[in-house]
Amino acid sequence: MTTTTTTTTESTTGTQTAPRHQAVKAFYFNTSAHLLRITTLKANTLAELLDCLRACPEDSIFQHTFRTLQEHHFIREGFSNDFAHWALAACNQPGLAEQLASVDVREFTSLSDLRERFIEILANHLKRHHADASKIAEETFYFCAADIVVLPTDTVAGSMQEFVKGLREASVHSIHHHFIEARLRIKLMSNDFSQWLHEDVGLTDTARALNRIDIYTATLEDVRRQIVRVVERSLT
Amino acid sequence: MTVDQADKHEANREGIKLVKSQNAASQQSISTLASETETKQPSQVSQPATAYPERRKAPRTWETPPEPVPAPHFDDYRPIVGDAEINELRFLARPLKGKTLKMVNSTAVGGGVAEMLNRLVPMLAELEVTTHWDVITGGNDFFEVTKAFHNALHGTEYQLNRAAQEIFLAYNEQNRQRMQFQEDVVVIHDPQPAGLIRSKKDSPGRWVWRCHIDLSNPNPQVWGFLRPFIDQFDAAIFSSQSFARQLPIPQYLFYPCIDPLSEKNKELDDSYVQQICDEFGIDRSRPIITQVSRFDRLKDPVGVVQAYKLARKYVDCQLVLAGGGASDDPEGALVLKEVKEVVGNDPDVIILDLPPWCALQINALQRASTIVIQKSIKEGFGLTVTEALWKGKPTIAGAVGGIPNQVIHKLTGALVHSVEGCAYQIRYLLTHPEFAAQLGRNGREHVKESFLMTTNVRRWLLLLRILMGERTV
Numbered sequence: 001m002t003t004t005t006t007t008t009t010e011s012t013t014g015t016q017t018a019p020r021h022q023a024v025k026a027f028y029f030n031t032s033a034h035l036l037r038i039t040t041l042k043a044n045t046l047a048e049l050l051d052c053l054r055a056c057p058e059d060s061i062f063q064h065t066f067r068t069l070q071e072h073h074f075i076r077e078g079f080s081n082d083f084a085h086w087a088l089a090a091c092n093q094p095g096l097a098e099q100l101a102s103v104d105v106r107e108f109t110s111l112s113d114l115r116e117r118f119i120e121i122l123a124n125h126l127k128r129h130h131a132d133a134s135k136i137a138e139e140t141f142y143f144c145a146a147d148i149v150v151l152p153t154d155t156v157a158g159s160m161q162e163f164v165k166g167l168r169e170a171s172v173h174s175i176h177h178h179f180i181e182a183r184l185r186i187k188l189m190s191n192d193f194s195q196w197l198h199e200d201v202g203l204t205d206t207a208r209a210l211n212r213i214d215i216y217t218a219t220l221e222d223v224r225r226q227i228v229r230v231v232e233r234s235l236t
Numbered sequence: 237m238t239v240d241q242a243d244k245h246e247a248n249r250e251g252i253k254l255v256k257s258q259n260a261a262s263q264q265s266i267s268t269l270a271s272e273t274e275t276k277q278p279s280q281v282s283q284p285a286t287a288y289p290e291r292r293k294a295p296r297t298w299e300t301p302p303e304p305v306p307a308p309h310f311d312d313y314r315p316i317v318g319d320a321e322i323n324e325l326r327f328l329a330r331p332l333k334g335k336t337l338k339m340v341n342s343t344a345v346g347g348g349v350a351e352m353l354n355r356l357v358p359m360l361a362e363l364e365v366t367t368h369w370d371v372i373t374g375g376n377d378f379f380e381v382t383k384a385f386h387n388a389l390h391g392t393e394y395q396l397n398r399a400a401q402e403i404f405l406a407y408n409e410q411n412r413q414r415m416q417f418q419e420d421v422v423v424i425h426d427p428q429p430a431g432l433i434r435s436k437k438d439s440p441g442r443w444v445w446r447c448h449i450d451l452s453n454p455n456p457q458v459w460g461f462l463r464p465f466i467d468q469f470d471a472a473i474f475s476s477q478s479f480a481r482q483l484p485i486p487q488y489l490f491y492p493c494i495d496p497l498s499e500k501n502k503e504l505d506d507s508y509v510q511q512i513c514d515e516f517g518i519d520r521s522r523p524i525i526t527q528v529s530r531f532d533r534l535k536d537p538v539g540v541v542q543a544y545k546l547a548r549k550y551v552d553c554q555l556v557l558a559g560g561g562a563s564d565d566p567e568g569a570l571v572l573k574e575v576k577e578v579v580g581n582d583p584d585v586i587i588l589d590l591p592p593w594c595a596l597q598i599n600a601l602q603r604a605s606t607i608v609i610q611k612s613i614k615e616g617f618g619l620t621v622t623e624a625l626w627k628g629k630p631t632i633a634g635a636v637g638g639i640p641n642q643v644i645h646k647l648t649g650a651l652v653h654s655v656e657g658c659a660y661q662i663r664y665l666l667t668h669p670e671f672a673a674q675l676g677r678n679g680r681e682h683v684k685e686s687f688l689m690t691t692n693v694r695r696w697l698l699l700l701r702i703l704m705g706e707r708t709v
Contacts, residue, residue: 031324031327033324033328033694033697033698034698035488035695035698035699035702036488036489037486037487037488037489038474038477038480038487038488038489040482042477071685071686072644072647072682072685073685074677074678074681074682074685075644075647075648075678078646078647079644079647085644089640089644089645138635139635139640140478142477142478142480144477144489147698147702149328149698149701149702149706151324151327151328152327153323153324153327154323154327169319169320170320171318171320171321171323171324172320173324174320174324
């Protein structure tokens with residue numbers, strides 16, 4: 001499996017210090033909005049999917065992994081990324097679908113590495129199962145891409161209490177932006193919340209605990225509740 | 237329409253009174269067409285049916301279209317989508333304050349595009365994006381040509397001739413001469429006004445073509461004629477990935493959407509739902525399977541009846557087929573006749589031929605349903621599916637057109653490819669109510685995330701920002 005660069009809060013040593021309830025720097029809640037663009041690439045077989053995976057823009061990899069996870073944030077289990085879904089629903093390849101679904105976007109800080117992982121899985125599958133390559137799928141896979149606009153919101157947290165309030169009131173898009181998409185921006189196996197808690201508040205263990213929240217077995221609302229619970233626990 | 241003897245038999249709202257079904261009146265624009273029988277078919281019933289409310293000969297429903305309902309305000313959506321979502325839309329709109337947008341289409345009333353613009357334009361105005369809406373004019377000859385173009389773009393055979401081209405160009409030129417295009421963004425809806433793009437060179441704004449129709453298999457002559465116009469736009473918008481064409485301009489995906497505050501989708505008092513069920517003779521104490529669709533072979537109403545009949549060997553349920561088109565469309569009447577033949581004497585099949593203004597009644601029927609079916613053989617996007625999902629109903633639908641975008645098999649509903657598959661899903665969902673309820677919850681969330689009016693506003697605001705040079709990441 002392709003690995004990614006890893007300077008993370010998880011690797012940071014040190015014990016949890018008493019929280020600075022007044023943070024060194026405020027946390028600015030942002031959000032991101034996505035517009036779906038249709039590309040000219042499409043696949044009707046697994047071989048074509050492989051070709052398209054190699055040729056598509058990184059925006060497409062983002063759309064069909066990170067972004068689609070957000071679009072289906074209400075599903076607790078059974079949805080991981082569009083490639084896995086298509087392999088199962090349109091190509092009737094449960095084994096391949098399982099492998100593709102097991103790709104955890106949190107393990108990647110670059111879309112290029114994420115793309116390589118999908119290519120690796122699919123190429124290996126087709127190497128072992130030549131006949132699968134040219135079977136016509138029940139539905140076409142249309143490669144889309146996301147145009148993303150980052151938006152500031154009015155919510156700023158200068159204290160832990162304000163941070164918790166912001167977490168409770170933020171949209172799920174904002175939670176996704178800071179908690180899941182963030183790693184592509186900060187290029188760390190972490191997220192904006194953990195970074196802030198670690199660097200500006202001194203809550204290293206709390207920061208680390210947030211990184212252990214499983215986004216694939218919970219809805220984004222569940223994830224939000226878990227984040228709030230972990231952060232609140234640090235205040236007691 | 238006559239409301240025949242509506243008061244003659246008061247339906248028992250508690251469903252306690254055991255009564256027999258009535259045969260339907262057939263010459264009404266609103267009619268209950270329950271099949272005629274005094275006894276149930278034993279082979280079709282595995283569980284004893286409970287009480288039947290009396291089925292009216294004709295329901296007490298509106299004979300004329302109701303007064304139009306005023307468009308809601310932007311903040312009316314707050315309780316539905318949440319403060320955070322509404323606030324985000326306001327953040328998105330902030331830099332667009334004072335910007336101007338023009339929408340151009342070919343009709344102010346009737347049809348999905350006008351319906352959508354009637355809601356979208358005031359919402360954008362509330363967000364201080366000044367939006368003008370212009371409608372092109374044309375004679376019968378123009379609209380005959382554009383209707384033919386429309387059908388041809390959907391794949392119908394058509395021989396494009398010079399006269400049709402000249403009519404199209406002449407009316408577009410006539411409209412172009414009388415219209416101004418000083419807005420920051422000009423959006424042309426569908427092919428009818430596509431020729432207005434000739435004004436782009438004299439206009440300061442960016443131009444977008446919003447295509448609401450399925451271009452996946454267009455008549456090559458018509459598409460070849462229109463294509464040079466389309467290529468001149470700055471961007472195009474399609475309703476499905478599969479509707480898009482290979483174009484040299486960016487193509488965006490805007491799913492069709494529903495308005496959660498419209499008559500068709502707003503929350504209803506249960507007493508009203510009960511009233512409608514009473515009027516149509518639907519027993520709410522027993523499972524109700526419903527398909528809402530005009531009587532059209534592409535919606536496969538016969539297949540729905542066949543699936544119901546297969547399922548009824550194992551589970552008790554009623555089937556409601558609520559549609560329209562049988563009164564004013566000869567083909568619709570023929571399909572309805574076929575449906576009635578397949579139904580035979582089953583008193584648990586209730587066929588309703590409803591006029592287009594019965595949105596509230598449709599809403600009530602969907603809300604009363606245990607399962608909603610949309611067993612289409614061919615489909616555009618399938619907004620009836622969106623409506624059902626929004627109401628939290630476990631939905632079984634044909635895997636065609638835009639339906640798979642909405643129904644993710646076993647996650648937000650059930651996709652089927654055959655009568656037998658549909659029958660199995662009816663049985664499964666009726667006997668696994670917890671799973672069915674989970675599909676319903678997921679389906680509603682899916683609509684909330686992707687197919688509501690507010691999501692559509694978000695897409696428009698984003699597009700405007702991108703077209704005006706916003707740097708994307």
